[in-house]
Amino acid sequence: MKPLKTLLAGSLLTLSLLTHAADKPQPIHFGDxxxxxxxxxxEILRTLVEKGYGYTTDTLPxxxxxxxxxxxxNxxxxxxxxxxxxxxxxxxAEAEGKVxxxxxxxxxxxxxxxVPEFVIKGDPERGLAPLAPELKSVADLPRYAHVFKDPESPDKGRFLNSPTxxxxxxxxxxxxxxxxxxxxxxxxxTGSGAALDAEVGASIRRGKPVxxxxxxxxxxxxxxxxxxxEEPPFDAEAWKTLSDTNNPSPRGTRSMPARLAIGVSAPFRTQYPELVAFFEKVDLPIDLLNQTLGQMAEKRLQPKAVAQAFLRDHPDVWRAWLPADVAAKVSGSL
Known part of the structure; x- marks a missing residue:
């Protein structure tokens, strides 16, 4: 028979673990x-969270x-x-400490x-002559509207925007x-990111300006x-007028310098310090990422399958983000 002190210590440990688990609601919801x-x-993050840390996840569209x-x-x-x-x-939301x-x-x-390069320089191998040889800046676009003719409004050009x-x-x-x-x-x-890709890709393959x-x-x-x-140099005050859909007098500026991060809610940041530490170390080389994305698109592969292959093929990239024991669990699952 175990001493009372040992049983009590075990019970307290079990209670602590149960309380700790209760503080961490599952599954963790990722944006789709x-x-x-x-x-x-x-999918890369979900795989590492599930296989390395043992949490369940799902996605919400x-x-x-x-x-x-x-x-x-949250x-x-x-x-x-x-x-x-x-x-x-x-x-x-960030200023309010919510994200x-x-x-x-x-x-x-x-x-x-x-725009495709052939619109400005032509492409002799494809028999394409330059259509807008002096196009360099957004300021040049009014005189080249006929080059990017909209099929439904032929008196205007067409600009392919992001999906609503x-x-x-x-x-x-x-x-x-x-x-x-x-x-x-x-x-x-366009109706979706995939539709934008399809429209742009089809135009380029046909040698059509876009x-x-x-x-x-x-x-x-x-x-x-x-x-x-080219666009005007970045101006923070002008950017505010562009990101506000209700501003009646927007001012032009190139987009603000990009900072890609992992967005998390305030409760998540408190409840999952080990995942926060992991997320803060994520660093995906852009050339490798673009190459991987190109293969995914060409072969029409699902992101989850590509994520699994990426983790198998490039442990030198992601192992640095994780503690050694967590990385070992991920490697074993792959």
Whole structure:
């Protein structure tokens, strides 16, 4: 028979563990991000959380705007790819201590307005002559509206915006006003990130001019020769007018410098210090990420399968984010 002191100590330990577990509600809800890099990063994080730390996770769908609102309410706990500081909703929630952006997960990320290189330089191998040889800046777009002719409004050009519900869609719509392009270009919103990819990719393969918003990390920027149009230098006050859909007089500026982070809710930050420490160390090399995303798109692979392969093939990347015992559990599961 065990001594009373030993039994009591064991009971207290069991009670402590049960209380500790009760403080950590499961499953952990991740935002179901619809663009490729966000989907892949989410699945990489979920796999490490589940296999390394033993927590269950799931995903809940929503647009960027709705997911940020849900994070602030702790209806979800994690957004795997948060462009921190972009939206007024995020800035407000962060100032109120409701959300936190952890780490600097993908260095060198960018976004802007792009055209295929052949639109400016031509492509002799494909028999394509330059269509807008002096196009360098958004300021040049009014005189080249006919080059990017909208099939439904042929007297105007077409600008391919982000899907409705993305923060960037608001910014781009405001930029069209700020650059004086509302009368000469149709603000065309694709139904999804995949639809935007399909529209841009099909136009480039057919040698057709296309003007579109895009960002990196993505497979598209690694697959085609593209030119990013110049915009005015970044101005923080002008940016506020672009991110506010109700501002009647937006002022033009290039997008604010990108900082990709892992967004978490305040309760999550308190309840899961070991995951917070892990998230703060995540660092995905952008070239490797773009290459992986390109393979995912070309082979039409599911993000979860690609995440598993990425973790198997690149332990040198992710093992540095985790304690040794946690990393060993992940390796064993793979």
């Amino acid at each position: 991000i619809t663009w490729e890099s966000g989907s892949l990063i989410t 929503g647009s960027t705007v709705s997911l940020e609102a849900a994070l602030a309410k 209806d979800i706990q994690v957004i795997g790819e948060e462009w921190a500081g972009r939206s007024p909703a995020w800035v407000r 936190f952006g952890l780490g600097d997960t993908v260095k060198g990320a960018t976004e802007g307005w792009w 519900g993305w923060t960037s869609e608001i910014v781009n719509s405001q930029k069209l006003k700020a650059y004086g392009l509302s009368d000469s270009y149709v603000n065309f919103r 003007l579109f918003y895009y960002w990196s990390p993505t497979p598209l920027l690694g697959r085609y020769k593209l030119v990013k149009l």
